[in-house]
Amino acid sequence: MQTSLNVALGDSLERAASTSSAILRIESLHKVFSSGSQEIAPLNGIDLSIERGEMIAVVGPSGAGKSTLLHLLAALDTPTSGEVYFAGNSLQSLSEATLAEYRNRSVGLVWQRHHLLPDFTAAENVAMPLLIQGKTLTSALRDASERLAEVGLADRAEQPAGQLSGGEQQRVAIARALVNGPDLLLADEPTGDLDQRNAEAIFDLMQRLHRAHQLTSIFATHNLSLARRADRLLHLEHGKLAPAEEARVTRV
């Protein structure tokens, strides 16, 4: 059955395909936070076009606005001004119900801390987005098992998430992010809590899944050696996003 999102986005996808392969387009994006009398503007006029299948790393000093940008792309927050277009549709013009579908079906999210439910098994955690969508437990757990096998945790499916190691928990979080078959994978410091060896392993996994699932992936990181492995490296600072000339990027 076609969802309203598929219908809404399907129409414009056809139109978008004839003009451009950009899956995400950001136009003049501003975000201002007010706290008391102070205003903070981490995003001060961002323009960006992202092609289907790209893997993009966003680096920049702490407080530069990387998480803020990812929240806007995931429609978890609204811009102060400017537009985010997904497949030609302005997120700002979608109804709340369609936005909820966008978040649930088009976007997979991975955070620095995995936000798993520790008393539920790995499989139940991965199945959760499908259960929320109304799938039956049997079918949700079957899909969850497949995703867990893909991240190398087939043998841990029945283990409570709280008993897994940090690296394993992040694998479960990645499996959960992909269980709905999203177009976009947005990851906010996905390796931030891991040692370099585990960080490399998680990044290798994300890169493999990015290709296998034909994802468009955007991740924020302070790990420059991983960031350099993306197709494109962008640097966010003083409210502006620019291609990072590697020689210039010393603080991430």
Ligand SMILES: Nc1ncnc2c1ncn2[C@@H]1O[C@H](COP(=O)(O)OP(=O)(O)OP(=O)(O)O)[C@@H](O)[C@H]1O
């Ligand atoms: N809800 C909010 N209310 C007020 N200020 C906020 C809010 N969210 C973020 N900020 C401010 O916006 C700026 C950007 O924050 P953000 O979390 O996006 O930075 P970041 O680049 O992700 O940093 P880090 O690398 O430490 O994760 C910071 O100055 C932060 O304090």
Ligand SMILES: [Mg+2]
């Ligand atoms: Mg952040």
